[in-house]
Amino acid sequence: MQYMLLIYQNEAGMAQAREQDITEMMGAYGAYTKAMQDAGVLVGGDRLDRSANGTTVRTENGKTKVLNGPYAEAKEQLGGYYIIEAKDLDAALSWAARCPNAQYGVMEVRPILAM
Amino acid sequence: MAAAGDATGRAVEAAARHSYGKLVAYLAARTGDVAGAEDSLSEAFAAALAAWPEQGIPRAPEAWLLAVARRKSIDRARRRRTHQHAGTVLLMLAEEITAHGDSDAAIPDERLRLMFVCAHPAIEEAARAPLILQAVLGLDAAAIASAFLVSPATMGQRLVRAKRKISAAGIPFRLPERDELPERLDAVLDAIYAAFAAGWADPAGTVARSRHFADEAIWLGRLVVMLQPDAPEALGLLALMLHAEARRAARRDEDGEFVPLDEQDVSRWDAGLIDEAETILRRASAMGTIGRFQLEAAVQSAHAVRRRTGRADWLAILELYDALLRLTQSPVVAINRAVAISELHGPRAALVALDAVAGDPRLAEYQPYWAARAGMSALAGERAAADDAYLRAIGLEADPAVRRFLQKRRGA
Numbered sequence: 001m002q003y004m005l006l007i008y009q010n011e012a013g014m015a016q017a018r019e020q021d022i023t024e025m026m027g028a029y030g031a032y033t034k035a036m037q038d039a040g041v042l043v044g045g046d047r048l049d050r051s052a053n054g055t056t057v058r059t060e061n062g063k064t065k066v067l068n069g070p071y072a073e074a075k076e077q078l079g080g081y082y083i084i085e086a087k088d089l090d091a092a093l094s095w096a097a098r099c100p101n102a103q104y105g106v107m108e109v110r111p112i113l114a115m
Numbered sequence: 116m117a118a119a120g121d122a123t124g125r126a127v128e129a130a131a132r133h134s135y136g137k138l139v140a141y142l143a144a145r146t147g148d149v150a151g152a153e154d155s156l157s158e159a160f161a162a163a164l165a166a167w168p169e170q171g172i173p174r175a176p177e178a179w180l181l182a183v184a185r186r187k188s189i190d191r192a193r194r195r196r197t198h199q200h201a202g203t204v205l206l207m208l209a210e211e212i213t214a215h216g217d218s219d220a221a222i223p224d225e226r227l228r229l230m231f232v233c234a235h236p237a238i239e240e241a242a243r244a245p246l247i248l249q250a251v252l253g254l255d256a257a258a259i260a261s262a263f264l265v266s267p268a269t270m271g272q273r274l275v276r277a278k279r280k281i282s283a284a285g286i287p288f289r290l291p292e293r294d295e296l297p298e299r300l301d302a303v304l305d306a307i308y309a310a311f312a313a314g315w316a317d318p319a320g321t322v323a324r325s326r327h328f329a330d331e332a333i334w335l336g337r338l339v340v341m342l343q344p345d346a347p348e349a350l351g352l353l354a355l356m357l358h359a360e361a362r363r364a365a366r367r368d369e370d371g372e373f374v375p376l377d378e379q380d381v382s383r384w385d386a387g388l389i390d391e392a393e394t395i396l397r398r399a400s401a402m403g404t405i406g407r408f409q410l411e412a413a414v415q416s417a418h419a420v421r422r423r424t425g426r427a428d429w430l431a432i433l434e435l436y437d438a439l440l441r442l443t444q445s446p447v448v449a450i451n452r453a454v455a456i457s458e459l460h461g462p463r464a465a466l467v468a469l470d471a472v473a474g475d476p477r478l479a480e481y482q483p484y485w486a487a488r489a490g491m492s493a494l495a496g497e498r499a500a501a502d503d504a505y506l507r508a509i510g511l512e513a514d515p516a517v518r519r520f521l522q523k524r525r526g527a
Binding site for chain 1 (some may be wrong): 287
């Protein structure tokens, strides 16, 4: 099965992080991504820019409305994702637990529906 | 199934009772889909009702049902036409070829793995125990709902959601690792106890199905103890169930009337089961980690003392309920604790203790609360309050024998 690991993190907290901590975290992410590649589970993934750089769009009564900012205001924001191939939920959960973000924020594991 | 009153109907019903959980577990372990396994199995039962009157009851009914249900599951998986299900189809086709259709013994028992799937942390907590009852014992949502004090509609939705999640999220059928065991085991033990309580509600065992729940619960309890011999709470639960089971025969008199615990004839208690329960409880307490089920079992042990001394050890019972109340905050424990207070310090002190939990909305429709209140009010000489509480208890009781008992008390 394929699962998406959604990385939710506190952007305000991240913005205040020390340079050294950021460097350390990026190193951890690099090692984590490589581990998933080596295990043959990694399908894809990306980092996302800050939610302040997001824009929402919807159509109401035939008119397109564009709004500045993310869809939902919350303590944690979606900051990136991985898509992995795992044999079951427990395997996906154990990869999610290894993500550096599990230490700072929240990981959500969602099954991807086969089209 | 209940409509078929003939021999075939009875054979199908017997097969349903004995094989339900085993067959659901077997099918679901292969497809990862509990709801689909249940559907396949109910189609197989329907097929049995149609085929057995003409062909006769097969020598191995379980294997017959499994063959039909497996075929239905293969069809179900094929219809989905996804990559994931192709593997399932191949696996089950292979098993179909090698299956021994003439033997029930060859079907592997996957019930424990199914229980741990139901107790997985990814499943909503309130759904875990009900899910085990439904998938392993075949209890319907309404029966489970009454055991858990929620509405049947709520319980039905909860079960549907949980089963959908098992297959959609890909929760694996495997036994937990050592480090995940304590949390998962708690949920499994809770469910086994709830199953036992559902069977216990029919003390005469007149309804074959609910008598079966108590037997199955004890069987499940033994299975967990066998697989996890060093889990004290698993031992505690088994001891608790055996103590209660030992008193089953004494709960009815010759006329089938209800006999409350303190009036039971101790010679009708099953000494063998009590001894087994005591041995198991000693094994548990030697491990040095106390828990809810061990405390409950110890309460039963203090009641069993009446065999030798003529009186239950109420002082010990009150202390045990004090500890249980600290541990669980359960209103049901508070009621039992009040009963012990009544024995030791009189009905007025007990009523004060009951008043402390009277505000809990769950108790408004809970028969034992009103029965306890009624008995204590009567002892305290408060006739109007006793009469009112008896009336509420009678109105909430489903067992006719217990209802008659309460009506007699009310009239006394």
